[in-house]
Amino acid sequence: xxxxxxxxxxxxxxxxxxxxxxxxxxxxxxxxxxxxxxxxxxxxxxxxxxxxxxxxxxxxxxxxxxxxxxxxxxxxxxxxxxxxxxxxxxxxxxxxxxxxxxxxxxxxxxxxxxxxxxxxxxxxxxxxxxxxxxxxxxxxxxxxxxxxxxxxxxxxxxxxxxxxxxxxxxxxxxxxxxxxxxxxxxxxxxxxxxxxxxxxxxxxxxxxxxxxxxxxxxxxxxxxxxxxxxxxxxxxxxxxxxxxxxxxxxxxxxxxxxxxxxxxxxxxxxxxxxxxxxxxxxxxxxxxxxxxxxxxxxxxxxxxxxxxxxxxxxxxxxxxxxxxxxxxxxxxxxxxxxxxxxxxxxxxxxxxxxxxxxxxxxxxxxxxxxxxxxxxxxxxxxxxxxxxxxxxxxxxxxxxxxxxxxxxxxxxxxxxxxxxxxxxxxxxxxxxxxxxxxxxxxxxxxxxxxxxxxxxxxxxxxxxxxxxxxxxxxxxxxxxxxxxxxxxxxxxxxxxxxxxxxxxxxxxxxxxxxxxxxxxxxxxxxxxxxxxxxxxxxxxxxxxxxxxxxxxxxxxxxxxxxxxxxxxxxxxxxxxxxxxxxxxxxxxxxxxxxxxxxxxxxxxxxxxxxxx
Amino acid sequence: xxxxxxxxxxxxxxxxxxxxxxxxxxxxxxxxxxxxxxxxxxxxxxxxxxxxxxxxxxxxxxxxxxxxxxxxxxxxxxxxxxxxxxxxxxxxxxxxxxxxxxxxxxxxxxxxxxxxxxxxxxxxxxxxxxxxxxxxxxxxxxxxxxxxxxxxxxxxxxxxxxxxxxxxxxxxxxxxxxxxxxxxxxxxxxxxxxxxxxxxxxxxxxxxxxxxxxxxxxx
Numbered sequence: 001x002x003x004x005x006x007x008x009x010x011x012x013x014x015x016x017x018x019x020x021x022x023x024x025x026x027x028x029x030x031x032x033x034x035x036x037x038x039x040x041x042x043x044x045x046x047x048x049x050x051x052x053x054x055x056x057x058x059x060x061x062x063x064x065x066x067x068x069x070x071x072x073x074x075x076x077x078x079x080x081x082x083x084x085x086x087x088x089x090x091x092x093x094x095x096x097x098x099x100x101x102x103x104x105x106x107x108x109x110x111x112x113x114x115x116x117x118x119x120x121x122x123x124x125x126x127x128x129x130x131x132x133x134x135x136x137x138x139x140x141x142x143x144x145x146x147x148x149x150x151x152x153x154x155x156x157x158x159x160x161x162x163x164x165x166x167x168x169x170x171x172x173x174x175x176x177x178x179x180x181x182x183x184x185x186x187x188x189x190x191x192x193x194x195x196x197x198x199x200x201x202x203x204x205x206x207x208x209x210x211x212x213x214x215x216x217x218x219x220x221x222x223x224x225x226x227x228x229x230x231x232x233x234x235x236x237x238x239x240x241x242x243x244x245x246x247x248x249x250x251x252x253x254x255x256x257x258x259x260x261x262x263x264x265x266x267x268x269x270x271x272x273x274x275x276x277x278x279x280x281x282x283x284x285x286x287x288x289x290x291x292x293x294x295x296x297x298x299x300x301x302x303x304x305x306x307x308x309x310x311x312x313x314x315x316x317x318x319x320x321x322x323x324x325x326x327x328x329x330x331x332x333x334x335x336x337x338x339x340x341x342x343x344x345x346x347x348x349x350x351x352x353x354x355x356x357x358x359x360x361x362x363x364x365x366x367x368x369x370x371x372x373x374x375x376x377x378x379x380x381x382x383x384x385x386x387x388x389x390x391x392x393x394x395x396x397x398x399x400x401x402x403x404x405x406x407x408x409x410x411x412x413x414x415x416x417x418x419x420x421x422x423x424x425x426x427x428x429x430x431x432x433x434x435x436x437x438x439x440x441x442x443x444x445x446x447x448x449x450x451x452x453x454x455x456x457x458x459x460x461x462x463x464x465x466x467x468x469x470x471x472x473x474x475x476x477x478x479x480x481x482x483x484x485x486x487x488x489x490x491x492x493x494x495x496x497x498x499x500x501x502x503x504x505x506x507x508x509x510x511x512x513x514x515x516x517x518x519x520x521x522x523x524x525x526x527x528x529x530x531x532x533x534x535x536x537x538x539x540x541x542x543x544x545x546x547x548x549x550x551x552x553x554x555x556x557x558x559x560x561x562x563x564x565x566x567x568x569x570x571x572x573x574x575x576x577x578x579x580x581x582x583x584x585x586x587x588x589x590x591x592x593x594x595x596x597x598x599x600x601x602x603x604x605x606x607x608x609x610x611x612x
Numbered sequence: 613x614x615x616x617x618x619x620x621x622x623x624x625x626x627x628x629x630x631x632x633x634x635x636x637x638x639x640x641x642x643x644x645x646x647x648x649x650x651x652x653x654x655x656x657x658x659x660x661x662x663x664x665x666x667x668x669x670x671x672x673x674x675x676x677x678x679x680x681x682x683x684x685x686x687x688x689x690x691x692x693x694x695x696x697x698x699x700x701x702x703x704x705x706x707x708x709x710x711x712x713x714x715x716x717x718x719x720x721x722x723x724x725x726x727x728x729x730x731x732x733x734x735x736x737x738x739x740x741x742x743x744x745x746x747x748x749x750x751x752x753x754x755x756x757x758x759x760x761x762x763x764x765x766x767x768x769x770x771x772x773x774x775x776x777x778x779x780x781x782x783x784x785x786x787x788x789x790x791x792x793x794x795x796x797x798x799x800x801x802x803x804x805x806x807x808x809x810x811x812x813x814x815x816x817x818x819x820x821x822x823x824x825x826x827x828x829x830x831x
Contacts, residue, residue, distance in 0.1 A: 109638045109641075109642070110638065110642065174649065177645075177649075178642050178645045178646055178649075179642075181641075181642075181645045182638050182641045182642050182645065185633065185634055185636075185641060186632035186633055186634055186636065186638050186641060187632060187633065187638075188633040192633070212645055212648055212649040212652075213648070213649065213652050214652075215649070216649050216650065216652040216653035216656065217652055217653075217656050219653060220653060220656035220657055220660070221656070223770065224660070224770070227759075227760075227766065227770065231759055231760065232758070232759060232760030233759060233760045233766035233770075234760065234762075234763065234766065235660070235763075235766060235767075240669065240760075240762070240763065241664070241667050241668060241669045241762065241763045242664075242763065243663075243664075243667075246660065246663060250656060250660075253656075604788075
């Protein structure tokens with residue numbers, strides 16, 4: 001990576017990058033990050049509305065707000081949306097915006113591939129949700145268990161939308177994972193050694209490795225399922241000799257690493273926020289890195305704890321119980337290091353700290369119920385009950401969403417140049433914290449009392465009424481907390497953009513440049529001699545650093561915008577999406593071939609287009 | 613960080629010459645990451661083949677006689693595999709890995725004749741392998757082995773079909789480079805462009821080294 005502003009001759013003036021066309025052809029990691037963030041937040045709100053409808057339906061016994069069939073679609077799309085269209089791309093927003101900034105790079109390793117990932121993600125998300133318009137939303141659960149998902153039990157396009165949509169989204173994730181893997185390894189600034197990287201970059205790096213190794217497995221599982229549904233095979237059909245449990249194995253070999261894909265970026269964000277607002281370096285940096293890596297490694301050896309009820313026998317049950325409990329050790333190391341970071345710190349009670357501490361507390365609750373699931377006899381009592389729903393919302397909402405929200409408040413000034421309102425931020429926190437606990441804590445009780453998951457209603461007299469009603473109130477409070485967030489965002493965008501470069505006294509490189517950063521990020525990369533380079537500079541300076549100036553950037557060579565990533569993404573949609581029509585349209589393969597031609601053309605134009 | 617006028621400088625170097633933290637080219641690292649990911653892809657396909665080995669409810673079977681439906685009636689079918697043909701195809705594919713090494717050697721030394729000759733040999737070998745597979749698939753189909761006939765046929769066609777599509781992508785990639793080489797657009801300093809394709813090509817061959825004994829030789 002070039003390090004100085006004078007390295008290169010003045011280049012030709014940058015092509016026009018404004019307007020809608022500028023956004024379509026952008027290869028700037030910051031703009032793509034904003035695209036990821038806004039798109040994912042829309043999907044997140046959609047998934048939240050789906051959840052609220054479910055809560056309203058369950059508010060009282062024998063409710064008829066939605067039908068059983070609609071309820072099936074709601075919980076399927078809620079899970080699918082929150083995981084693949086909410087949390088993963090919200091994490092991708094931070095990968096995009098902050099990995100290059102935190103390692104002192106100009107951009108990601110492959111800017112055009114980055115744009116491609118976004119466009120494939122967007123088209124995949126729209127494809128899955130398009131099913132609502134055809135009244136054919138996926139309805140077999142986000143885990144898509146065979147053989148419920150076979151044509152015998154799931155005729156219609158519902159499951160096809162799910163299978164093909166996930167394949168499209170998988171391509172986006174794979175392309176992004178390769179890109180960020182190389183970005184962390186290669187274009188680091190001089191002095192930014194691996195063991196000096198910010199913890200967010202470390203956890204993101206581990207996440208990319210998980211993505212690279214986990215996604216091919218679900219790709220294969222989805223291919224088998226598609227072949228069963230459209231091309232006459234029997235991979236998961238017992239009548240043809242197939243074994244539905246194979247689906248569960250393949251799905252969870254992907255699915256368990258996937259939960260670490262969802263949580264590790266949030267771990268990274270919290271590990272950034274806590275030191276800055278404690279005015280202390282992260283406690284046990286190296287232990288944090290290795291416990292993250294150990295969690296990821298163990299994450300590939302625990303998948304069958306999702307399958308204790310399939311009856312795998314005592315040997316397999318014991319193995320997966322022990323390996324699952326073992327994960328509590330590195331996770332505990334992280335929790336204690338976060339507490340150690342806070343301990344004795346000069347705590348600055350700003351909104352990001354609230355959410356980060358909330359994340360640690362809520363994740364502990366989810367982690368403890370997770371250890372309970374690791375015990376097969378206990379799990380057999382809890383499986384398919386609301387206890388499980390409570391558990392994974394404590395880790396994925398209490399963990400991932402609280403962590404991501406901490407990141408949103410922490411980095412919003414850097415991304416927009418505007419400060420979010422602190423009072424509204426704290427109101428958001430308290431509403432979310434109370435609403436979350438009121439919604440999900442009683443699910444532990446309901447689950448242990450025998451209320452099953454995924455039921456669209458329940459009769460009166462089973463002792464389910466009270467807590468369900470309370471949970472719905474909690475869910476409405478939780479929804480209201482996001483209205484406060486939206487209000488805060490709206491109010492902030494009406495205010496002038498005068499956020500300082502470093503509103504929080506941050507430790508990492510991104511706080512040394514203006515907010516929002518200029519297109520080229522760093523005109524000159526500052527020296528990196530530790531994992532807290534901004535604090536080093538401040539200490540050497542003896543007093544607060546002067547506000548960095550916006551510089552001309554003349555002569556800095558940035559990648560050119562390109563339309564080919566978006567064109568290629570349309571080709572991907574054509575090839576995979578056309579499989580939807582194998583039963584409906586006689587010459588469906590004409591669409592496949594058209595998609596393939598667009599894909600082929602896009603890739604060739606892309607390959608032969610100069611990147612700079 | 614100032615507006616001071618920069619003195620005239622030579623034009624910027626091409627992107628691939630930017631030094632990286634590891635000294636490894638970005639694209640090369642990306643291919644390695646892709647290969648790591650593909651390992652899990654083929655591992656899943658091969659595992660499924662092995663898990664379902666011997667579980668087919670009806671013929672035809674790979675090695676042994678079985679009852680199968682042919683021309684609308686149940687009859688005894690022989691094992692479908694023709695090991696000698698596939699052994700020959702395997703040998704050709706493995707030699708193509710050697711050819712692409714020689715082509716890269718030529719490219720790195722600016723020996724265009726060597727580059728074009730061996731690269732053409734690689735592409736032809738790859739095409740032969742794909743052709744062999746097309747013949748084999750057609751032959752199997754005529755023996756009553758459709759895609760969904762039994763678990764053996766589904767797992768076999770999916771595994772070898774995805775391998776074959778990887779070979780096809782490799783052939784298209786290498787053929788594109790061959791066209792560039794003929795036009796003189798792969799000088800020694802751009803040999804990396806060929807090295808990337810060669811890395812992928814070796815990987816595809818290595819996968820076949822696993823598939824061939826597992827599928828064709830293991831009884």
